[in-house]
Amino acid sequence: MRISYDFDDTLSTERGQKMAINDIKNGNDVLILTARQSIDNEEVFKVADMIGIKRSNIHFTNGKDKWSFVIRLKIDKHIDNNKEQVDKINKLTNAEGVLF
Numbered sequence: 879m880r881i882s883y884d885f886d887d888t889l890s891t892e893r894g895q896k897m898a899i900n901d902i903k904n905g906n907d908v909l910i911l912t913a914r915q916s917i918d919n920e921e922v923f924k925v926a927d928m929i930g931i932k933r934s935n936i937h938f939t940n941g942k943d944k945w946s947f948v949i950r951l952k953i954d955k956h957i958d959n960n961k962e963q964v965d966k967i968n969k970l971t972n973a974e975g976v977l978f
Contacts (some may be wrong), residue, residue: 879906879907879954879955880906880907880909880951880952880953880954880955881898881901881906881907881908881909881953881954881955881956881957882908882909882910882911882937882948882951882953882955882956882957883897883898883908883909883910883911883956883957883958884910884911884912884913884944884956884957884958884959884960884963884978885910885912885914885922885925886912886913886914886959887959887978888957888958888959888978889910889925889929890921890925894957894978895925895928895929897957898929898931899929899930902929902930902931907935908929908931908935909931909935909936909937909951909953910922910926910931910935910936910937911937911939911944911947911948911951911953911956912936912937912938912939913938913939913940913941913942913944913963914938914939914940915938915940915941916938916940919936919938922936923936937951943963943966944956944958944963944966944967945963945966945967945969945970945971948967948971948973949970949971949973953971953973954973954974955973955974955975955976956973956974956975956976957976957978958975958976958977958978959977959978961977963975964976964977
């Protein structure tokens with residue numbers, strides 16, 4: 879299963895990191911899908927390296943809605959603290975959007 883996590887207030891938290899580590903241990907392909915701009919993101923890279931998420935699995939939407947990235951990246955489940963993004967993913971994709 880391909881599972882993506884939002885970064886801010888999701889994967890940046892201890893709870894989110896534990897969830898992602900567990901997903902990786904269970905054999906899932908884990909990605910970061912963040913609305914951040916694709917510049918100056920040392921914090922994102924540091925957490926990804928610590929958890930074991932490949933840098934090639936980090937995707938920046940530069941403020942755009944995430945649902946189209948979910949489709950393009952063939953994500954099965956996306957975990958996010960933004961209800962609007964989760965609702966759009968559930969409405970516009972076949973993926974499962976999960977509110978963090």
